Amino acid sequence: MSAPTVTALFRDQKFDALLVTKPENVRYLTGFTGSNGWLLVFPDGAITLYTDPRYTVQSAVQCTCQVVIAKGMLSEAIQEDLKRLKIRRVGFEAEHLTVGRYESFSDFKLKPAKVLIETLRMVKTDDEITKIRASVITNSKALEAALKRFKTGMTETELAAEIDYHSRKFGADGPAFDTIVAVGPNSAQPHARPGKTKINAGILLIDMGAFEAGYASDMTRMVHVGPPTTLYKKGYAAVLESQLAAIDAIKPGVTAGRVDQITRAVLKRHNLDKEFIHSTGHGLGLEIHEPPRLGRKDPTKLEPGMVITVEPGIYQEGWGGIRIEDTVLVTATGCEILTPTSKELRQTG
Amino acid sequence: MSAPTVTALFRDQKFDALLVTKPENVRYLTGFTGSNGWLLVFPDGAITLYTDPRYTVQSAVQCTCQVVIAKGMLSEAIQEDLKRLKIRRVGFEAEHLTVGRYESFSDFKLKPAKVLIETLRMVKTDDEITKIRASVITNSKALEAALKRFKTGMTETELAAEIDYHSRKFGADGPAFDTIVAVGPNSAQPHARPGKTKINAGILLIDMGAFEAGYASDMTRMVHVGPPTTLYKKGYAAVLESQLAAIDAIKPGVTAGRVDQITRAVLKRHNLDKEFIHSTGHGLGLEIHEPPRLGRKDPTKLEPGMVITVEPGIYQEGWGGIRIEDTVLVTATGCEILTPTSKELRQTG
Numbered sequence: 125m126s127a128p129t130v131t132a133l134f135r136d137q138k139f140d141a142l143l144v145t146k147p148e149n150v151r152y153l154t155g156f157t158g159s160n161g162w163l164l165v166f167p168d169g170a171i172t173l174y175t176d177p178r179y180t181v182q183s184a185v186q187c188t189c190q191v192v193i194a195k196g197m198l199s200e201a202i203q204e205d206l207k208r209l210k211i212r213r214v215g216f217e218a219e220h221l222t223v224g225r226y227e228s229f230s231d232f233k234l235k236p237a238k239v240l241i242e243t244l245r246m247v248k249t250d251d252e253i254t255k256i257r258a259s260v261i262t263n264s265k266a267l268e269a270a271l272k273r274f275k276t277g278m279t280e281t282e283l284a285a286e287i288d289y290h291s292r293k294f295g296a297d298g299p300a301f302d303t304i305v306a307v308g309p310n311s312a313q314p315h316a317r318p319g320k321t322k323i324n325a326g327i328l329l330i331d332m333g334a335f336e337a338g339y340a341s342d343m344t345r346m347v348h349v350g351p352p353t354t355l356y357k358k359g360y361a362a363v364l365e366s367q368l369a370a371i372d373a374i375k376p377g378v379t380a381g382r383v384d385q386i387t388r389a390v391l392k393r394h395n396l397d398k399e400f401i402h403s404t405g406h407g408l409g410l411e412i413h414e415p416p417r418l419g420r421k422d423p424t425k426l427e428p429g430m431v432i433t434v435e436p437g438i439y440q441e442g443w444g445g446i447r448i449e450d451t452v453l454v455t456a457t458g459c460e461i462l463t464p465t466s467k468e469l470r471q472t473g
Numbered sequence: 474m475s476a477p478t479v480t481a482l483f484r485d486q487k488f489d490a491l492l493v494t495k496p497e498n499v500r501y502l503t504g505f506t507g508s509n510g511w512l513l514v515f516p517d518g519a520i521t522l523y524t525d526p527r528y529t530v531q532s533a534v535q536c537t538c539q540v541v542i543a544k545g546m547l548s549e550a551i552q553e554d555l556k557r558l559k560i561r562r563v564g565f566e567a568e569h570l571t572v573g574r575y576e577s578f579s580d581f582k583l584k585p586a587k588v589l590i591e592t593l594r595m596v597k598t599d600d601e602i603t604k605i606r607a608s609v610i611t612n613s614k615a616l617e618a619a620l621k622r623f624k625t626g627m628t629e630t631e632l633a634a635e636i637d638y639h640s641r642k643f644g645a646d647g648p649a650f651d652t653i654v655a656v657g658p659n660s661a662q663p664h665a666r667p668g669k670t671k672i673n674a675g676i677l678l679i680d681m682g683a684f685e686a687g688y689a690s691d692m693t694r695m696v697h698v699g700p701p702t703t704l705y706k707k708g709y710a711a712v713l714e715s716q717l718a719a720i721d722a723i724k725p726g727v728t729a730g731r732v733d734q735i736t737r738a739v740l741k742r743h744n745l746d747k748e749f750i751h752s753t754g755h756g757l758g759l760e761i762h763e764p765p766r767l768g769r770k771d772p773t774k775l776e777p778g779m780v781i782t783v784e785p786g787i788y789q790e791g792w793g794g795i796r797i798e799d800t801v802l803v804t805a806t807g808c809e810i811l812t813p814t815s816k817e818l819r820q821t822g
Contacts, residue, residue, distance in 0.1 A: 177750040224567035285641035292634035401526045
């Protein structure tokens with residue numbers, strides 16, 4: 125993180141320090157990964173981390189910024205420093221700080237920051253892209269290793285456990301979200317939770333992501349257990365066509381909302397647009413969901429260095445769902461699909 | 474969840490509906506486990522869940538309350554209903570709702586709720602205790618299964634992966650927190666993250682928990698790889714004495730703060746109190762950390778049905794740490810240690 129980037133947070137703002145409370149933003153600016161850490165960021169780029177005695181060693185190892193080990197509440201230690209520095213106007217993250225914590229800063233003029241750290245985070249540095257690439261590769265390797273262990277009759281939970289185990293073995297810190305393994309009608313829920321249902325035949329939807337060195341990957345793949353029906357094959361072809369059309373359109377200057385329109389238009393031609401009940405994708409990085417949102421209303425123009433998912437899907441209650449998802453890097457001339465796993469119609473069992 | 478309990482939330486309060494935004498509280502009151510769900514709770518015990526189209530099927534399966542599937546922001550749908558119902562005074566969870574979301578309710582008098590759902594949740598129902606017991610058993614089984622696979626030279630990350638894998642295989646939804654496997658000096662960090670350090674000899678600290686059917690377990694055990702030193706044996710005995718003294722004191726009417734004083738007093742007799750840099754324990758349930766906090770200042774009186782951890786520890790930078798932790802149920806006459814894993818000095822490798 126270079127000072128000019130932090131300086132951007134203070135442009136046209138009426139505060140003399142920025143309070144950062146969201147853990148991913150704390151990590152982004154300082155490298156600190158503990159569960160209890162808040163920052164004060166100053167206009168000259170200086171940063172002070174406030175944490176508690178559990179993290180004395182860890183903060184010394186991870187951070188080059190100034191560190192204050194607070195004995196009590198972080199907000200109390202921060203207020204003491206603000207008083208000492210005679211700073212009264214403090215910016216804050218209105219979408220993260222709770223009302224209760226906000227009110228504990230009653231002596232200060234807390235003002236919502238207009239330029240958010242999430243905005244800076246949308247365009248990834250080379251180092252971040254390297255980490256995301258590693259996470260994506262681990263994720264794809266974990267899928268193949270888990271599918272090798274797959275046997276008909278295994279439960280959704282058991283296959284999810286295999287996925288998470290191999291992901292960790294290949295280098296992940298852990299899953300980036302609860303791994304989705306959904307068979308048959310269970311796959312009609314976009315955020316299905318794996319359960320005790322046995323995987324015997326039919327649709328199998330796997331949506332999985334890893335966190336590696338803090339960075340997320342995200343992929344959805346379909347496997348058909350036994351021979352697929354014509355209905356499934358048609359649905360799969362339509363979702364894949366929709367996904368590829370969106371990827372084809374991704375380049376700098378195109379809006380996130382436009383990419384969403386493209387997936388919907390393709391599915392509409394197949395009379396499947398009403399079955400597409402979520403947005404086309406999302407940014408990812410230190411969080412599994414971060415800006416931009418590839419949804420109807422997002423006017424964000426894509427820029428080189430953004431990393432997004434492209435994941436159209438169709439869902440029919442009682443039958444099942446089909447979703448295909450890659451992690452994609454926006455480049456200077458278009459985009460690069462980071463996910464190496466094949467999207468050909470896949471059958472097993 | 475019975476109506477009288479919800480009614481307690483409205484006692485001495487000046488609002489006509491309570492907005493619930495914290496996911497664990499949403500789950501507690503309705504059973505809904507989706508990532509996007511807010512509630513309105515009414516004084517007569519009626520509840521309405523607001524969620525989005527991704528959760529149409531799931532909310533129908535999980536909830537018996539009224540469900541509104543919102544097309545846009547949940548806060549907009551909620552405000553429409555409040556206007557329709559002519560309700561203007563609305564309670565909210567000040568420690569969860571962000572300032573940004575709070576401000577979107579500008580037409581309403583949002584008032585912080587004084588009686589929090591977390592307070593109701595401190596005393597567990599029989600059904601919750603059954604789930605916590607299952608989670609604790611899974612957690613202990615996973616430790617033994619992972620240690621069977623342990624070989625000298627394995628990395629911290631690899632052993633953590635074995636723990637999480639077996640936990641899932643035995644029925645967990647996933648880890649309740651990032652599993653801690655810390656060897657040698659790494660164990661001096663109470664919240665160490667497993668890394669690529671090989672486990673060859675010396676102190677090995679394992680802090681692990683499962684979520685099963687939504688409920689947490691939490692346990693820390695020490696294993697010494699190779700013959701333990703006299704220093705280690707003395708430290709282990711002191712921490713164990715401190716932990717057992719605290720457990721011995723737990724019964725209804727004793728304050729959480731008093732239990733914390735007891736662990737500290739024992740460690741002080743061993744001249745180790747300055748190395749104990751966190752609180753003695755915490756409640757657990759739908760969250761891994763929930764009230765009460767077994768810390769110096771917590772005046773909460775223990776009641777039958779509370780489930781807490783007891784986990785004193787000592788930490789020496791450069792040398793390592795020793796922590797022993799059980800999950801404990803407060804009973805009518807004292808307490809029951811739910812964790813079945815032995816606390817005898819353990820050696821491997």
